[in-house]
Amino acid sequence: MTFNLKMVEFCVCFMAKLKRWQARLDSIAVRLGLTGNICLGFLFYPVSRGSSLLAAVGLTSESSIRYHIWLGNLVMTLFTSHGLCYCIYWISTNQVSQMLEWDRTGISHLAGEITLVAGLVMWATTYPAIRRRFFEVFFYTHYLYMVFMLFFVFHVGISYALISFPGFYIFIIDRFLRFLQSRNNVKLVSARVLPCETVELNFSKSPMLMYSPTSILFVNIPSISKLQWHPFTIISSSKLEPKKLSVMIKSQGKWSTKLNHMLASTDQIDHLAVSVEGPYGPASTDYLRHQSLVMVSGGSGITPFISIIRDLLYVSSTSACKIPKITLICAFKTSSDLSMLNLILPISTEISSYVDIQIKAFVTREKVSTCNMNIIKTLCFKPHSSDQPISPILGPNSWLWLATILSSSFMIFIIIIAIISRYHIYPIDQSSKKYTSAYTSLIYLLAISISVVATSTVAMLCNKKSYYNKKDQNIDVLSPLMIESSLGQLLPEFTNIHYGERPNLNKLLVGLKGSSVGVLVCGPRKMREEVAKICSFGSAENLQFESISFSW
Known part of the structure; x- marks a missing residue:
């Protein structure tokens, strides 16, 4: 028991x-x-x-x-x-x-x-x-x-x-x-195919579209893939080239390889439909605060530095402000990659006497040049009348318009929900049969969608009417001479090429003179870590490290 x-x-x-x-x-x-x-x-x-x-x-x-x-x-x-x-x-x-x-x-x-x-x-x-x-x-x-x-x-x-x-x-x-x-096709003016399987696309843009160096543009080409959007670094300067926007695309995946083969395998393409989103980038960049700038790149990591150099060249030509001394240290695998240096300057731009620029290029896998860097294929397109220059979707004061859309759409949402709740949901809740949670949620989501679509569309149309300049639709196709740069003039005077060796970053960075030296690096993770380690040494107090990496 x-x-x-x-x-x-x-x-x-x-x-x-x-x-x-x-x-x-x-x-x-x-x-x-x-x-x-x-x-x-x-x-x-x-x-x-x-x-x-x-x-x-x-x-x-x-x-x-x-x-x-x-x-x-x-x-x-x-x-x-x-x-x-x-x-x-x-x-x-x-x-x-x-x-x-x-x-x-x-x-x-x-x-x-x-x-x-x-x-x-x-x-x-x-x-x-x-x-x-x-x-x-x-x-x-x-x-x-x-x-x-x-x-x-x-x-x-x-x-x-x-x-x-x-x-x-x-x-x-x-x-x-x-x-x-993204619903609009943009005006693709021209393209250049470099021997290193790299493509430069040149778009017409509205002069009111301003962006900072290192900005990103998302590109969609329906003939390759209707759904895929890929981000690329903008290499042009909105100040130096007010009517042109350029991106560089290196063949590193299926999408970019298809684009390179498409453009390289034909002598002429009359039209190529392209849609874009952006550009997106930092609100501002202040590279003038440094006495000198050292840019370290690996492979296609040179792209953000091209836009920075172009922007600084514009400052030097329009302002009495002295720009920093520029040193570009770039490492490439093969000599064909040196052709990317063609993109640094448009041919119509001359290096001002006030600009101190030096380029140190290293080819790591070849001891002699095996490629003619000047062999560049140029394609000019004939945009359709419906194609538009790239322009900001909300105009120059986008932050103000965005705030307006947020506030007005929220007010419209509150009004819609108040009306539906008072005259539809409330009477049912007072009866014995309660209004279901799923239907209530669906009504709220539909109200949000209606308010967002209505206010955003109105804002876009207002900006398009107010700021869209009809003259932008008539921008002439840029001739090949206006979009090419002259490597023959650029290399001997400003560039030193080293074959069969890697850059000794410790030797190149340590001991640089100046109270403030901005060290920008864009490339493989190992390179970024090495530069960061050098800049963190106590003897390198004047080196200001900044990493530019893209992880989309």
Whole structure:
């Protein structure tokens, strides 16, 4: 009898502990989901390329990607843990059927599982090995963010989803504005094919479009891929070349290789349809604060420095301000890569006597030149009448227009929801049949979409009418002589080429004179780390290190 009583007491105690453990697991799962919801609220700020918030905190759309990656990993870790905790909870309490439940007025478990599956698919394709080798898979699966956000709202309801909506709201506006810009074909004027399998594309642009050096332009060519957008560094200067915008594209993947073969295998292409998004870049750059600038590049890492050099050349020709001494240290694998030096200057630009520039080029895999660097194929296109110069989607005061769109669209959203709630949702809620959470969420999402589309479209049309100069449509096709540069004149006077050796960065950087020497580096990770290590030495206090890396 005593034994039976002890067994009963043990069972009661065990069940109490089990229920306590299950209650704690339920509490932990709720906290994980709430924390994930808060982190989700910050996830979309870094990928709002045109947002003025990034510039306000000193970030560019490209440099902020790392924060998006960190937040994405954190969000998916929290949401995955949240889902696993509830799966364990339901199994331990014999409530497996809860996994398929879609509550009319409460939390929808099935919608949450769809959200988690969509998130896991996106998360899996962000693994570096997959993203680099199968970029198309990574690119296309990221469109699942629409499924993720839709069912996330269905899962938690619109009230809890509003915690994460400010960042997503800004992203929706930015994404729709980019969609409007990408609907137009831009005026591609010419292209140059270099012997190092590199292509330079020259676009016509509106003179009112201003951008800073190292800016990025997203390019889409439907004849290669209708869905793929790729970012490229702008090598032109909006000040030196007010009616032209140029990008350099190195053949490093399937998309860029197809473009290079397309242009290299034909003597003449009358027209090439191209759409763009951007440009995006830093709000401003202040390279004049240094007494001298040393730019260290590896391979195609020379591209951002071309735009910097062109911008400084403009300053030297229009201002009495003395520009820094410029030293470009560039490392290439083969002598054919030296042809990229052709892109540093347009032929119509002369180096001012006030500019002190020196180029030190290193060819690491060849001891003698095996390529004629002056063999450059030039193609001129005939733009269609519907093609437009690249221009800012919201005009020169884009930050002001963006603020107007945000405030006005939010007010329209509030008015729509107030009317629908008063005359449609409220009468049903007062009856015995409650209005379903999914329908309420869907109405809120539709109201947001309508307000964003209406205000963004009106803003774009107003800017197009006010700022779009009809004369820009009649810009003549640039002749090959106006877009080429003369390597024969540039190399002997300003450039030293070293074959069969790598640059001794320690020897080239240590001991540079001047109270402030800006050291900019763009290239492989190993090169950036080496330069950073040199600049961090105590004896190199005058070296100001800045890394320019692109991780789209």
